[in-house]
Structures are given as structure tokens and as C-alpha cells.
Amino acid sequence: MASNDARGDAPTTRRDRVAVVIEDDADIRQLLEQVLEQAGFETHSAGNGLDGIEEVRRHHPTLTTLDISMPGIDGFETAKRIRAFSETYLIMLTARSDEIDTLMGLEAGADDYVAKPFRPRELRARIEAMLRRPRLASGSGNADGAAPSMLGERAPSPVPRRETAASEAANAVASGHPPGGRPPANPAAQPVGSELGWLEHRGLRLHSEMHLVTVDGDELELTRSEFELLSDIMSSRRRVRSKSDLAVALRGESYVTSSFVSDADKRAVEVHLANLRRKIGESASHPRWIETVRGVGYRLTADDGA
Structure with a gap:
């Protein structure tokens, strides 16, 4: 049973683990809350897209799960509106698994697409794997123009200006060596x-x-x-x-x-x-x-x- 997969002691909730569940089915919403709380998330829920958007705006979640078939605006439109202001990891959960629906979900801004019925343990594993991936936040944050890092990531190292890279490459060609001064051991493998x-x-x-x-x-x-x-x-x-x-x-x-x-x-x-x-x-x-x-x-x- 799916509910058996969801049982276990919940770890301590961390500040960087906030989740919003947007799901109109009360039973599935409760199961998702349970799964996420046992994974250490502080959860907030909504039964429709408009309320879910407000929950995301209010709580700035690390992760958001989103149903597609909901009253009012559907999950595709909800995802687009969320993506307009949030870099939350977005997982769509739906019984619709046709390729066109998957394509529409990904185009709307989803990071992953999971078909119902889902196994709680598999969902947790997919979430943990997704959170290990680097997350590129959009540049809407700091006054100096640097985008804020998420999930406790280290801020990226400064990247050389493109003109500097081009100059270094040109100097390397003139000298017969690549940047760094060492000739490649196997040019074809570069x-x-x-x-x-x-x-x-x-x-x-x-x-x-x-x-x-x-x-x-x-x-x-x-x-x-x-x-x-x-x-x-x-x-x-x-x-x-x-x-x-x-x-x-x-x-x-x-x-x-x-x-x-x-x-x-x-x-x-x-x-x-x-x-x-x-x-x-x-x-x-x-x-x-x-x-x-x-x-x-x-x-x-x-x-x-x-």
C-alpha cells in the first residue's frame, strides 16, 4: 500500500526545506503532506491554483508539488504564473501521462513530471535527487545584480568576461599552446x-x-x-x-x-x-x-x- 511507504519517523525540519502542495484531492494532499514532512519539509497546502500561487508567494518554498486537473485555473497555467516570480523546484503530479501533456508541463516550467498513482518512496527519492542538482536562480535578487543562491549552495565563482576569454584563447593559439601553457595530450579528445x-x-x-x-x-x-x-x-x-x-x-x-x-x-x-x-x-x-x-x-x- 502507498500509505505504508509513507510511514516512518520524520526528521527535523530545516529552514531550507519548505514545500507547498497544490492538490484538489484532500486524500492525496494529505498523503503528500505526510511524505514531505517525513522528508523534513515544512508544508503548506492549497486546494486550487490561485490559492497555491499565493502560498508560493507567501512562503518562498524550496519545492512545490502541483496537480494538473484542478478547479479554476489548471496546473499548466498555475505553473506559468509561479515561474513568473519563483525558482521553486516544481513537480507536476497527474494521472494524465500522454506525451503532449508531459511536453506542456515541462514547457510551463515543471522540473519533473510524475504520473499517479505514485509510490511515496520513489517520489521522495526523486525529490532528494533533484535537490542535489545545482539550481540556477534568476537574477532578481541582490542590488549588485548577483542572483541569490538557493538551498544553501555556494555562490558561483566569478566568471571571466567573454572578451578576456577570447584574448586568452587568441594568445594561446599564437604561442601554440592552450590556456595554462600545457599542450594537450590528445587534441582529438579535447x-x-x-x-x-x-x-x-x-x-x-x-x-x-x-x-x-x-x-x-x-x-x-x-x-x-x-x-x-x-x-x-x-x-x-x-x-x-x-x-x-x-x-x-x-x-x-x-x-x-x-x-x-x-x-x-x-x-x-x-x-x-x-x-x-x-x-x-x-x-x-x-x-x-x-x-x-x-x-x-x-x-x-x-x-x-x-
């Missing part, structure tokens, strides 16, 4: 990139620390999951990354063999990749950057023929 910190392939450029992606000079706005998926694929170059491998990486874990990967996890990777391709303007049948290796996974296209 990451794609013409400037320090940048990955580049056929006009698609990504900088992990600056969380920046451009296509032919135009900056793109990607979700965190889309950005991490693109970063993993670009870093791997021609090495194929399986859906299971990418799903585990998106959860902030390292090895597929030590992690359970469900069909829903793999479908989420497919949805993220389809959404990513739409944003970068790529056709899956005639890819410029990311090709599908049927039955295996994804990798960068070959360098030639750009």
Missing part, C-alpha cells in the same frame, strides 16, 4: 570550443558557468533541464548518450547501473530533447547538431558538412 569555457559545434555555442547558449550569435532561453541535456551531449561529442544515461544525469546522479530509470524518465528526456530542438531550430529528420542513433541514444553530428 572539448569542442574556440574560447575558454565554451563548447562549440556548427555555430551552436554553450558556456556552462555563464549558463549561456547561442545559435549563430543569437542567445537562446532554455530551461535548466534543456541546458543540462545540451551540455551533456555537447561534452560527449560523438560518443552516444543513451536515454537512461541522460535521465540519470538530469537527476544529478552518475551511473545508470546504480539508479532506477523508468519509462517516464526516458519519455521526459525525449520531451526535453524535442523541446530543445524546437528552440534551436533543428529538424530531427535532418539534424544540424544532435542526431538520433536509433535504438541507442543521441550524439553530436559529425563536424564535416556544416
Whole structure:
């Protein structure tokens, strides 16, 4: 029984563990509160989208769970309104598991999408894995323009200006050595990139620390999951990354063999990749950057023929 999975002694609630539950079914709402409180969260609940938005605004939660089918505004619209002012981790819980619903949920700003009925232990494990991933807060916070860090993370180290990186790269080319003064042991194994910190392939450029992606000079706005998926694929170059491998990486874990990967996890990777391709303007049948290796996974296209 699901309720048996939820039993156990609740750990002490920490200040960085605040959750809002937005769910119109009272029984499921109570179960979610129980699961989250046993995971150390202080919980606040709402039975509809409008009240849930106000709870998020009032309590600044680390995590928000959100039902899709609710009276008044649905979960998709609720997620969009929450994303307009909050960087809370957002998990959609719903009995609707069609791919179009998953796509709409992720486009609305969800970090994860869990189908009902769910197992409390699995939900807790997914939440803990998600919280271990770095969270990029939007720059709405400090007076000096620096975005606030979340979940007790360390503030990111200062990133060199792009012009400085370009100058260093140019000096490195002139001297015949890469930045740092040491020649690469295997040039073919080096990451794609013409400037320090940048990955580049056929006009698609990504900088992990600056969380920046451009296509032919135009900056793109990607979700965190889309950005991490693109970063993993670009870093791997021609090495194929399986859906299971990418799903585990998106959860902030390292090895597929030590992690359970469900069909829903793999479908989420497919949805993220389809959404990513739409944003970068790529056709899956005639890819410029990311090709599908049927039955295996994804990798960068070959360098030639750009």
C-alpha cells in the first residue's frame, strides 16, 4: 500500500526545506503532506491554483508539488504564473501521462513530471535527487545584480568576461599552446570550443558557468533541464548518450547501473530533447547538431558538412 511507504519517523525540519502542495484531492494532499514532512519539509497546502500561487508567494518554498486537473485555473497555467516570480523546484503530479501533456508541463516550467498513482518512496527519492542538482536562480535578487543562491549552495565563482576569454584563447593559439601553457595530450579528445569555457559545434555555442547558449550569435532561453541535456551531449561529442544515461544525469546522479530509470524518465528526456530542438531550430529528420542513433541514444553530428 502507498500509505505504508509513507510511514516512518520524520526528521527535523530545516529552514531550507519548505514545500507547498497544490492538490484538489484532500486524500492525496494529505498523503503528500505526510511524505514531505517525513522528508523534513515544512508544508503548506492549497486546494486550487490561485490559492497555491499565493502560498508560493507567501512562503518562498524550496519545492512545490502541483496537480494538473484542478478547479479554476489548471496546473499548466498555475505553473506559468509561479515561474513568473519563483525558482521553486516544481513537480507536476497527474494521472494524465500522454506525451503532449508531459511536453506542456515541462514547457510551463515543471522540473519533473510524475504520473499517479505514485509510490511515496520513489517520489521522495526523486525529490532528494533533484535537490542535489545545482539550481540556477534568476537574477532578481541582490542590488549588485548577483542572483541569490538557493538551498544553501555556494555562490558561483566569478566568471571571466567573454572578451578576456577570447584574448586568452587568441594568445594561446599564437604561442601554440592552450590556456595554462600545457599542450594537450590528445587534441582529438579535447572539448569542442574556440574560447575558454565554451563548447562549440556548427555555430551552436554553450558556456556552462555563464549558463549561456547561442545559435549563430543569437542567445537562446532554455530551461535548466534543456541546458543540462545540451551540455551533456555537447561534452560527449560523438560518443552516444543513451536515454537512461541522460535521465540519470538530469537527476544529478552518475551511473545508470546504480539508479532506477523508468519509462517516464526516458519519455521526459525525449520531451526535453524535442523541446530543445524546437528552440534551436533543428529538424530531427535532418539534424544540424544532435542526431538520433536509433535504438541507442543521441550524439553530436559529425563536424564535416556544416
